[in-house]
Structures are given as C-alpha cells and as structure tokens.
Amino acid sequence: MRPTAVQPLRYAINVTLDGCCHHEAGLPPDAESMAFWTDELRRSDTLLYGRVTYEMMQSAWRRPASGVWPDWMDAADIAFADVIDAIPKSVVSNTLEVVDWNAERTNGDLRTAVEALKARPGRGISLGGVALPAALAELGLIDEYTFVVHPVVAGRGPRLLDGLHDQLALELVERREFASGAVAQRYRPAAVPIGTSVPTGGSGA
Template structure:
C-alpha cells in the first residue's frame, strides 16, 4: 500500500498561506525536491493544482522563465513532470500530466493508495483537511517557518477530531525553519 503524505509550509502560529513564511531558498527547495521524489504521484485540490500549474508548469517555449533562480529549476522540473491527480467538482478537465479523480473522495483515494509504488504526496489546505478527517493521511510533514503571520488560513482548521501524532523525523535549516515529520500515533490497547 502506498502511503499518503501531507506536506506543507506552516508558520509558527499555524498559517499555511503560501506567502506567509520565509521565502524559499536553495536548501528548502532541495528538501522539497527530495520529498516529492518519494512519491509516484501528487494529489491536489483545484485551488492548489491551479496555483502550482501557474507557477511551475514549463512554458511552451521550453525554457524556464527569467524570474526563476537556478536553484528553483530542479523543483520546477520535478513538479512539472510528476503525475498528478486532481480532486475537483468544478473542473471539467485537466492536463499538465494530470487526471481528475472521479467519484467518492475516500474511495478514490483508497484506490490510489492500494496501487503499488512509493507513495502519494498531497499539499494544500482544503483537500488535506477532508483526507485527515477520513483518516487517510499516513504521514504529516510540516516545514515550520520562523515567522508569526498573525492572520490567514491555518493548518487543518476545522478538523473534526483530534489526531495524535508521533514524531518520526526532524531537520533544521539554515534559515531557522524546521521540518518535522509525524505519523498518526498507534492506539494503545
């Protein structure tokens, strides 16, 4: 069974808006490339899919845009070529090496997890909340930014039930950010 890993940048006060944390640098981008390579496919909701496509899809010219730093290119190439599954009730079609995930969310994601492979990687805000509420996330990876945002969407806001987690790994960055990896705690009998 492929594990489903939820990964996101988050500020110390829980904000998950993509511009609220520390600006990406070569170290954090390398970290995200390594993490994405642990997955066979990415799972996005519509908003995250459209945001990522706008930023990281290779232009039709074939070259990367001038604004992109050299150390961002491996991330762009990794996400550009990755297989993607998109959950949306409003999109009629997708491209960018993507397919819409039809039917009931829990059943469709369970089918994806049953396929052989390294794993699935999910990002965003709304879709991970729905997946966490259904007990479908096998690993949580938070890159905690040394910033207090003071506003914005927060991590898994509205979660129906408490999920106890066990720390399985941590990595400190030069920027002061810390990546922490958790798995749902096993129930003790």
C-alpha cells in the same frame, strides 16, 4: 492471506508559528528549502491536489510552451520545477471539466477515490493544499505528515488542518533544522490515540 500493500499518502506543507498555511506567509524560499521540497517530491510517483492548489502550482511551475524556464529561476528553482512538472497528478474536483499538465481528474466519493489511488502500484502519493488534506485527515487516510515550521507569526490566513472534529495524535519520527531558522518536523499517526489508556500488565483481577 497477506493484505494488499497500499501506497503511503504523505502530506507536506509550510506553516507559520501560528498555524497559517498561506503560500505567501513564512520565509522566502532559499536553496536549502527548495532542495528539501524537491527531495520530498522525489519520494512519490503521484501528486494529489484539490482544484485551488492544482491551479496555483500549475501557474507557477508548469514548463512554458517554449520549453525554457523563465529568467527569475535559479538552479534550485529549476531542479524543483523539472521534478514537479514531470510527475503525474491527480486533481480532486467536481467543478473542473478538463485537467492537463500530466493530470487526471478525480471526483465522486472522496474516500473511495483516494483509497483506489493508494491501491495503485507506486512508492507514494504526495498531498498538498489545505482544505483537501483536512478532509483526508478526518477520514484517517494520511500516512505521514511533514510540517516545515517557519519562525514567523502570520496573524492571518488559512490554518493547518482547520475543521478537524477529533484530536489527531502524531508521533515525531524526524526533525531537521534549516539555516534560515525553519524546522522540518515529520510525523506519523500515533499507534495509540491521545487519551487512550495503555495496559501496563497484570491480570486486572
């Protein structure tokens, strides 16, 4: 029997040269980077956030009750906001009682909940944040990693995938340089973990 297809879970985040993932670190967004992140969102049908990231993104990108985006937004910001505002969201939280902004709440066992989400029909799930992705990487549930590396040393802040107990082996599948000096690097989990011996042929006798 053919195995049931599952949606890919894709983690993407901005990161500085010293591994900081704080949302205020790195270069200011420009039209090129905003277009990149808008296209990243368009690859998926669902956004997966923890409570902190959900609340932060909602405060910045939810469409105002008036229906009119604020004056500080330019065309690139509005394109991003239009996409993120409309995408269904799943929020992993045991403390939030109610979520809105086109969202559902996910709680209970993390592996079971995310595997069920991946089993739904769809093109993919976009994962954001810091703590939740580290937990999901530890469980081996992330299918793709995209890091936009900024030419900045932050010196402080939460670190990329901090807390992993085992080494994570990744294969580079795509690389893109931005005019700003930032570099987008896309990875998938390596087929053979680092440190594993690969047979080279022969009987071994």
